[in-house]
Amino acid sequence: MAPTVLDGTALDPVRRWLLTTDQRGLADVYDELRAAGPLVPTPWGSLLVTGHRDCARVLTGRTWLTIGARWRDAHRPGWRHSPSTVALCRSALQTDPPRHARKRHLLTRLVAPRLLPRLEPVAARRAEECLRALDDRLRREGTADAVAAVCRPLPAAVLAELLDLPPVDLDRLGAAAHDYSRAAELVRTPGLVRRADAAAADLTDRLGALIDRHRRRIPPPRWCEPEPGDALDALLTLFGAGVVTTSALLGSVFLALLENPGAAARIGGDPGYADRFVDEVLRWDPPARVVTRVASAPAELAGTVLPEGRVVHVLLGAAHRDPEVFGDPHAFDPGRPPGRLLAFGAGAHYCVGAAVGRAQAVALARGLARRVPGLRLAAAPRRRTGPNFADLDHLPVAPRIPACFPRGRAEGGRP
Ligand code: HEM
Secondary structure, three states: OOOOOOOHHHHHHHHHHHHOOOHHHHHHHHHHHHHHOOEEEOOOOOEEEOOHHHHHHHHHOOOEEOOOHHHHHHHOOOHHHOHHHHHHHHOHHHOOOOHHHHHHHHHHHHHOOOOHHHHHHHHHHHHHHHHHHHHHHHHHHOOEEHHHHHHOHHHHHHHHHHOOOOOOOHHHHHHHHHHHHHHHOOOOOHHHHHHHHHHHHHHHHHHHHHHHHHOOOOOOOHHHOOOHHHHHHHHHHHHHHHHHHHHHHHHHHHHHHHHOHHHHHHHHHOOOHHHHHHHHHHHHOOOEOEEEEEEOOOEEEOOEEEOOOOEEEEEHHHHOOOOOOOOOOOOOOOOOOOOOOOOOOOHHHOOOOHHHHHHHHHHHHHHHHOOHHHEEEOOOOEEOOOOOEOOEEEOEEEEOOHHHOOOOOOHHHOO
16 A cells, blocks of 8 residues: 655645635645645644545544543643533543434434424524624724624524523623634644633533523423533533534625625525525635544555554545535635535534524525625634634624715614
């Protein structure tokens, strides 16, 4: 079997991959990495997996385990002092079979299928509320941050309503979920870990208190039916996994619609086109860009036998630009034939909330399509650093013609 693992020549694209956050820059980096080989070594001893087929094989293969407690005990002593890392390792996301099945079962019971009939109307109503808040701010101030008005608040609001949580401070819940999810980052600065730990502690206190208050009700609400520890893990997991990812998708949909006004016009005339548009955004820049796994036994990948313990990073973004699966991969084309998206993962850990995230993106695309002719980017968007998530920090927008949002007039143009 010919060795395909490279020598150190690929270090530069790896460093660029760590530092690049905008998806156009990343497209070039993905091409360079792919040219370097299917498995590109990193300076920290792991491999980047660049091709769609190999990424899918890792995600679906039984040999490949998550970076859970056992791996951390062996390689990251001291990790148990970090509450966010402990919470992450208790979640389904970093639990392996056979324990994974029970955790996943609890999550799927909470998320599906009972709430699915409510999903579209809830997502549409909440998206419209956020868009109206954006309209109001544009009227009052002339510019507004679409991330603060729409992309950040919408996911926590939809999830809380679908789960039938009692009234909670959604802004604080959403912000804490964002900070907590950073525990999964590949590049973890001490500041990031401190924020993630504080957020995990805050979420644990607040969601724990909510569960204690409500589980004595008869019958108990669905979200606190399981044992208290399980219910807390489940809520932490759903908010940790579902808020930052959906927020990233909403930011990418917003930006892509501003950049493709023709698509906005098409969605206006054919609401079904919004689904294809969202699929193409998911392909173009998957909200979760990296999934990490470790080989539990010697494993063959891309023609190489990798030893037990070898860590690989599955590059979902690079897989989606693989020309063997997606023709003309760097063209943004919602009309392209469907290909196998890996944006929600694959195999045992396939995303529990895929329908929830997607429904919000489709609702946003439909609501925004009506507004796009009157909107423009007010300045370059600001992206968060780090290779894991595609979320935006700041997306400033302004009316194309200020009169479209006359100051001092109430919604709907009434004086
Ligand atoms: C656009 C939005 C979303 C994207 C792109 C996304 C992406 C992903 C990906 C890639 C995975 C697999 C991780 C792995 O294999 O290690 C995953 C798992 C997961 N997602 Fe999502 N997700 C989204 C929204 C949501 C939402 C809204 C929820 C909650 C309602 C959610 C809950 C979960 C959970 C609980 C898992 C772990 C499943 C398991 O380990 O069995 N996600 N997601």
